[in-house]
Amino acid sequence: MSSTSAGPSRPSNTRLSSPGLVGPGRAAARRGSALRGDNRLALALPAAAILVALAFWPLLQLGSMSVHEVTAATLNSDWLFVGLDNYAALLASPDFPRAVVNTLVFVVIVTVIGMAGGFAVAVAVSSPTRGASYLLGMMVFVWALPPVVNGSIWKFLLGDRGLLNEVLRALGGSPAGVGFLYDPQLALWSVALVNAWAVIPFNALIFRASLLAVDSEVLEAAEMDGAGPWRRIRHVLIPHARPTATVLAILTVVYAFRSFDFIYVMTSGGPGTASTTLPYLAYVEAFLRLDYGGGAATALIALAVVIVLALFYARDVRRSEEA
Amino acid sequence: MTQNRRRTGTALIAIGAAGILALTGCTPSETGSDTTTLTVWHYYNTDGQVEALEKLADSFTAEHPDVTVQYEYVPVDQFTTKAVTAAGSETGPDVLVFGASGTYPLAEAGAIEPMDDWWGGYADKDQFPEGVMQRIDGELYGVQGYVNLLGLWYNQDMLDEIGGEVPTTIAELEAVMQKAADAGHQGITLTGKPGLESQWQGFPWFTSHGFSYGDPQAAPMAGTYTMLQDWVGKGYLSREASTWDQTVPFQQFAAGASAFAVNGNWQIGAAKEAAFGYGVAPLPITSDGGVLLGGEVQNVGAFSKNKELAQEFLESTFFSVDGQLTLLDYFGSIPARADAASDSKIGDDPILSVFVDIVQKQGRPSPSPEVPSKNVNEVEGLVGDFWSKAVAGDGTPAQLADDLMAQLVPLLKG
Numbered sequence: 001m002s003s004t005s006a007g008p009s010r011p012s013n014t015r016l017s018s019p020g021l022v023g024p025g026r027a028a029a030r031r032g033s034a035l036r037g038d039n040r041l042a043l044a045l046p047a048a049a050i051l052v053a054l055a056f057w058p059l060l061q062l063g064s065m066s067v068h069e070v071t072a073a074t075l076n077s078d079w080l081f082v083g084l085d086n087y088a089a090l091l092a093s094p095d096f097p098r099a100v101v102n103t104l105v106f107v108v109i110v111t112v113i114g115m116a117g118g119f120a121v122a123v124a125v126s127s128p129t130r131g132a133s134y135l136l137g138m139m140v141f142v143w144a145l146p147p148v149v150n151g152s153i154w155k156f157l158l159g160d161r162g163l164l165n166e167v168l169r170a171l172g173g174s175p176a177g178v179g180f181l182y183d184p185q186l187a188l189w190s191v192a193l194v195n196a197w198a199v200i201p202f203n204a205l206i207f208r209a210s211l212l213a214v215d216s217e218v219l220e221a222a223e224m225d226g227a228g229p230w231r232r233i234r235h236v237l238i239p240h241a242r243p244t245a246t247v248l249a250i251l252t253v254v255y256a257f258r259s260f261d262f263i264y265v266m267t268s269g270g271p272g273t274a275s276t277t278l279p280y281l282a283y284v285e286a287f288l289r290l291d292y293g294g295g296a297a298t299a300l301i302a303l304a305v306v307i308v309l310a311l312f313y314a315r316d317v318r319r320s321e322e323a
Numbered sequence: 324m325t326q327n328r329r330r331t332g333t334a335l336i337a338i339g340a341a342g343i344l345a346l347t348g349c350t351p352s353e354t355g356s357d358t359t360t361l362t363v364w365h366y367y368n369t370d371g372q373v374e375a376l377e378k379l380a381d382s383f384t385a386e387h388p389d390v391t392v393q394y395e396y397v398p399v400d401q402f403t404t405k406a407v408t409a410a411g412s413e414t415g416p417d418v419l420v421f422g423a424s425g426t427y428p429l430a431e432a433g434a435i436e437p438m439d440d441w442w443g444g445y446a447d448k449d450q451f452p453e454g455v456m457q458r459i460d461g462e463l464y465g466v467q468g469y470v471n472l473l474g475l476w477y478n479q480d481m482l483d484e485i486g487g488e489v490p491t492t493i494a495e496l497e498a499v500m501q502k503a504a505d506a507g508h509q510g511i512t513l514t515g516k517p518g519l520e521s522q523w524q525g526f527p528w529f530t531s532h533g534f535s536y537g538d539p540q541a542a543p544m545a546g547t548y549t550m551l552q553d554w555v556g557k558g559y560l561s562r563e564a565s566t567w568d569q570t571v572p573f574q575q576f577a578a579g580a581s582a583f584a585v586n587g588n589w590q591i592g593a594a595k596e597a598a599f600g601y602g603v604a605p606l607p608i609t610s611d612g613g614v615l616l617g618g619e620v621q622n623v624g625a626f627s628k629n630k631e632l633a634q635e636f637l638e639s640t641f642f643s644v645d646g647q648l649t650l651l652d653y654f655g656s657i658p659a660r661a662d663a664a665s666d667s668k669i670g671d672d673p674i675l676s677v678f679v680d681i682v683q684k685q686g687r688p689s690p691s692p693e694v695p696s697k698n699v700n701e702v703e704g705l706v707g708d709f710w711s712k713a714v715a716g717d718g719t720p721a722q723l724a725d726d727l728m729a730q731l732v733p734l735l736k737g
Binding site for chain 1: 400401403404407408410411427428429431432433515516517518519561562563564565566697700701704708709711712714715716717726729730
């Protein structure tokens with residue numbers, strides 16, 4: 001095509017036969033590019049292998065377990081295929097609806113309080129004062145505390161003779177105290193509130209990073225225009241933090257949805273099953289009742305919700321990168 | 324630079340090789356023989372229990388200087404799964420010290436093997452009562468070297484203060500608890516945490532009300548839950564008990580907060596910290612009621628490479644008179660052997676002698692023989708969960724009992 005349109009003044013074979021300046025050069029460049037592409041793929045192989053070994057393979061095993069009868073007695077032998085029986089048994093179990101409702105309540109409490117608290121604290125520590133630095137340091141400390149330690153401390157504080165009940169009694173509350181961890185109506189709320197408290201530092205740090213990018217001149221201009229603190233937050237900071245909040249909300253929901261450690265330490269899912277969520281129910285079935293098939297089915301249902309949320313997260317991240 | 328690196332590398336390799344040669348060459352020549360390591364998996368975690376294990380190891384290695392006993396702690400809720408998983412790869416410890424509810428899964432998974440042949444040739448086998456044998460389909464899969472069981476601990480000083488006597492019936496118990504509550508004390512502490520522990524705690528009370536795993540009926544269970552909720556309502560028992568394991572309620576009792584505690588013989592050491600006079604009595608249950616004989620089960624691991632040595636270890640520690648008395652000294656476990664149980668250490672002790680009496684009069688095998696082996700964990704977990712719900716008031720007694728039966732009966736049919 002190019003040779004016919006090149007015109008008579010330019011020999012038709014000039015371009016095609018030029019000594020490696022264009023044609024062979026391009027080919028070499030393509031080969032090099034392909035080679036570099038291959039190299040890049042090769043560099044990703046170790047990570048891919050680890051991902052397959054530690055994530056995909058266990059997930060496949062989990063899926064396989066959920067459609068087989070797997071107990072401690074049969075774990076090492078051939079598994080009997082039972083189709084969707086484990087799922088059917090789970091749906092028929094009286095514990096399942098309660099665990100689903102508990103999980104939803106838990107997620108809502110942790111997400112709403114975690115997000116609102118995180119933003120409020122971020123606003124409080126975004127100013128360069130000594131108090132803000134101190135608060136920031138304390139938050140990092142709380143964030144770094146292992147959940148088992150955190151949960152144990154709160155279990156002690158919320159006990160019948162714990163600090164909170166003693167304060168309530170001193171303020172004229174009921175001598176019997178409040179059953180934060182043993183009242184079936186309160187136990188889930190108590191654990192969820194502690195979990196929300198534990199996630200606030202992380203959310204605050206992320207929000208703070210977002211708020212630090214707000215141009216101080218914009219805030220000064222708003223102040224000069226007569227905007228008080230609340231209006232500056234509402235009309236400047238919140239709109240600015242909205243993209244961060246979207247991603248953070250998804251992360252917080254995922255965090256809340258898979259929460260296990262605080263429940264394990266503080267209530268063991270009780271009293272009875274009053275604070276049992278789906279992840280905790282999966283643990284009970286698999287590791288206490290040794291019904292690994294039932295536990296796998298429960299875990300997969302919980303995982304499906306997390307995967308859907310993760311997809312939303314990935315989509316938002318991609319959109320923000322494209323923008 | 325490159326040469327320097329090569330020289331450094333060569334030197335490091337040479338030093339490493341020399342070190343390895345020195346280690347491999349010197350150790351046998353210094354000791355004169357190779358040492359054998361005997362691994363023991365257990366879930367003991369209190370100070371007394373750990374000290375007892377070390378004492379047993381010391382006595383064994385004193386007679387076998389070429390053996391090292393290596394204990395490995397595995398949390399109780401991970402024990403069965405870990406042992407089963409290990410068996411899947413044909414590995415595992417030389418000795419397992421495990422909970423009775425784990426016998427069936429461990430046996431089915433091949434982590435432990437029948438020990439009839441070994442036990443048949445064991446000279447002291449007749450010292451052990453049948454109640455401590457863990458059998459599946461007639462084959463012996465483990466033996467309990469000791470038993471643990473529940474009794475009614477009482478605060479003598481508090482009883483003297485309120486004018487109460489040690490009760491022998493539930494009505495008498497409630498009358499004393501009423502006096503304690505009137506005086507501003509708790510009546511009783513017990514376990515209500517969801518799960519296996521609460522089944523064990525509840526068994527004496529619901530069997531006392533006429534419940535049986537062989538003929539499960541809602542009415543006796545509803546009667547038990549009514550009793551529990553009555554105790555909570557009248558202030559005898561804290562609702563917080565619905566979150567307590569077996570340690571917390573005894574701490575409350577030992578601190579002088581309650582007149583009674585339903586707790587086990589392993590609390591003997593903790594009780595000595597109490598700043599008041601105390602004693603133990605049989606639980607004031609009816610003749611229908613019984614107390615489960617718990618305690619850990621011992622057997623050799625199926626994939627042990629030192630089976631004979633492991634058997635010898637168990638015979639000279641957990642199954643021996645001295646070993647069982649050591650366990651008694653350190654955490655108050657009741658020896659399973661008849662000759663060890665008749666030791667003056669027990670007969671002369673006002674607490675231990677009562678527990679031995681309870682074994683004779685109220686003792687029941689654990690797990691209950693009426694529960695199908697493959698469903699032991701599910702049944703005990705379920706019954707424990709409902710005990711917890713009853714203490715917390717998470718439903719009326721009749722409703723809880725009906726809900727329990729709906730799930731329990733199919734499991735008991737196997």
